[in-house]
Amino acid sequence: MVRAEGVTKRFGTVEVLKGVDLTVRPGEVACLLGPSGSGKSTFLRCINHLERIDGGQLWVDGDLVGYRRQGDKLHELKAREVAVRRRDIGMVFQRFNLFPHLTALGNVIEAPVRVLGTPRDKAREQAMRLLDRVGLTERAGNYPSQLSGGQQQRVAIARALAMRPKLMLFDEPTSALDPELVGEVLDVMKGLAADGMTMVVVTHEMGFAREVADQVAFLDAGVVVEAGTPAEVLGSPRHDRTRAFLDKVL
Numbered sequence: 001m002v003r004a005e006g007v008t009k010r011f012g013t014v015e016v017l018k019g020v021d022l023t024v025r026p027g028e029v030a031c032l033l034g035p036s037g038s039g040k041s042t043f044l045r046c047i048n049h050l051e052r053i054d055g056g057q058l059w060v061d062g063d064l065v066g067y068r069r070q071g072d073k074l075h076e077l078k079a080r081e082v083a084v085r086r087r088d089i090g091m092v093f094q095r096f097n098l099f100p101h102l103t104a105l106g107n108v109i110e111a112p113v114r115v116l117g118t119p120r121d122k123a124r125e126q127a128m129r130l131l132d133r134v135g136l137t138e139r140a141g142n143y144p145s146q147l148s149g150g151q152q153q154r155v156a157i158a159r160a161l162a163m164r165p166k167l168m169l170f171d172e173p174t175s176a177l178d179p180e181l182v183g184e185v186l187d188v189m190k191g192l193a194a195d196g197m198t199m200v201v202v203t204h205e206m207g208f209a210r211e212v213a214d215q216v217a218f219l220d221a222g223v224v225v226e227a228g229t230p231a232e233v234l235g236s237p238r239h240d241r242t243r244a245f246l247d248k249v250l
């Protein structure tokens, strides 16, 4: 589903990704760990077409990010084509980024109606099912300001799911939450994983990584220095930098 080979990314003269290699298979949950500034968000943004890579190759769902193949030639994607590819990718951010002027239901309905042209009645039915899935049926009519952080994040997940993505990206989805609200968001993510959603999750929640991840990758200074099962990477890390990081967070 995601394959990165030697992906590099520079901001100005600073090389933030220095050759990232990572493969995430369909249905797999990959947790990306690493110190602040190691490039985790940047890598997620590259997968989601929000940043352009400078080198290496990045495939999502069999397509080379940024390019369309025609015969044996590659053509750069136009903005419209990027927008179409991005429909298959759901992204959930640390700060929930809900539309403040729309209710929970309105937030979930918005993209299917506007982008996919789903009839409003059908989008509403689907949105209610999604709100039920994230445990927020009763809150459908509430505005973001009337919801807790955990509830807002669950709406954000429902909103991303409304586009029926093939891949979900999570960028520290619980970091902005009060500790007592973290569990409710992780439970929704665990449910998604159990349903077979392919997920790449940047998180500091080691319990989640240990319990749910098929693969844990440790990114340090723009390079995946080790990747493996949670037992391998969290239980017996091979790299000094991974060990030093885990000593701090575990």
Ligand SMILES: Nc1ncnc2c1ncn2[C@@H]1O[C@H](COP(=O)(O)OP(=O)(O)OP(=O)(O)O)[C@@H](O)[C@H]1O
Binding pocket: 011, 016, 034, 035, 036, 037, 038, 039, 040, 041, 042, 043
């Ligand atoms: N748009 C940008 N322009 C310039 N520099 C950027 C930009 N985005 C990120 N950076 C820099 O790239 C480096 C990696 O940032 P990134 O947010 O990817 O790291 P991270 O591992 O997700 O960190 P954190 O855990 O703190 O969120 C940082 O030094 C950051 O300042």
